[in-house]
Amino acid sequence: MTAAVHGDLPGSVATDAGRNCIASSASTPRSLVYKIPPYFPAAGGFGEKDAQFLAENGVNAVRLGFAWNAVEPRPGVYDDAYIEKIRQTQQLLAKYRIYSLVDSHQDAFNESVGASWSGFPAWATYADGFPVQPNPGFPAVYFTSPAQNQTWANFWRDRAAPDGVGLQEHYAAMWAHVAERFVDQPYVLGYDLINEPWPGWEYPSCFPKGCPRFETGVLAPFQAKVMNAIRRVDRDHLLFYEPSLTNDFGTPNWMPNPTGDPKAGMSFTTTASARSTPV
Numbered sequence: 001m002t003a004a005v006h007g008d009l010p011g012s013v014a015t016d017a018g019r020n021c022i023a024s025s026a027s028t029p030r031s032l033v034y035k036i037p038p039y040f041p042a043a044g045g046f047g048e049k050d051a052q053f054l055a056e057n058g059v060n061a062v063r064l065g066f067a068w069n070a071v072e073p074r075p076g077v078y079d080d081a082y083i084e085k086i087r088q089t090q091q092l093l094a095k096y097r098i099y100s101l102v103d104s105h106q107d108a109f110n111e112s113v114g115a116s117w118s119g120f121p122a123w124a125t126y127a128d129g130f131p132v133q134p135n136p137g138f139p140a141v142y143f144t145s146p147a148q149n150q151t152w153a154n155f156w157r158d159r160a161a162p163d164g165v166g167l168q169e170h171y172a173a174m175w176a177h178v179a180e181r182f183v184d185q186p187y188v189l190g191y192d193l194i195n196e197p198w199p200g201w202e203y204p205s206c207f208p209k210g211c212p213r214f215e216t217g218v219l220a221p222f223q224a225k226v227m228n229a230i231r232r233v234d235r236d237h238l239l240f241y242e243p244s245l246t247n248d249f250g251t252p253n254w255m256p257n258p259t260g261d262p263k264a265g266m267s268f269t270t271t272a273s274a275r276s277t278p279v
Helices: 048-056 080-095 146-156 167-180 200-206 212-231 245-249
Strands: 003-006 012-014 020-022 061-066 099-104 188-192 238-241 264-268
Touching: 048 080, 061 080, 080 099, 099 167, 146 167, 146 200, 146 212, 167 188, 167 212, 200 212, 212 238
Parallel strands: 003 264, 061 099, 099 188, 188 238, 238 264
Antiparallel strands: 003 012, 012 020
């Protein structure tokens, strides 16, 4: 099955045979992502009554976000207690037959380079002395901040972390570690590999015709690393790759299936102006 998810939540998952499995998002926040330390929904008060409310109002899927910053606070060191907090929320949702799309979430990388919260860790943030300013706030910081764009450029170049291991290798290994905790969970819809990846300095070339070089030559190989790492521990759950964030602003989509995995699909955010080309 090759699937495509539309919107910030799982939407209509379309199979090759043309069948649709509707994941309803009525009466619920578009994502269940807690962006304040300690970065898990229960810390913000999400509990039994909330899950019951969602189910009673027709919701059967949520996007359950976690922070790489919290999973791997230091290079190669994982906080399993944090992952367990995310898993407990997933199991609570499953009790009410609500599927979770487990999502590695970020919005502009890290607060040190203009993000509204630190989804990605400070140790993975290399701005090389570039200034954060001008910083008008998220999401405009993507377009204005030199530090923001240099940080993404270093991530796409797979710069070595403080322990000498590439940032992308850390990210893929982190995802495999997370997936191990969900491999036996039937109410996990799948894994959303990275929320709204930004091209970095290359972004001007993405307007108005999209980012074919970045998406096929940089973003797809990166997400292939993540997909391959997850598949070593979980052969069954769906994998959802994402195109460039510029797709949210209306540029065409050139994103291929990074590995050709038949249990993979594309997840993208829709806005009033967004459009995408067939892939």
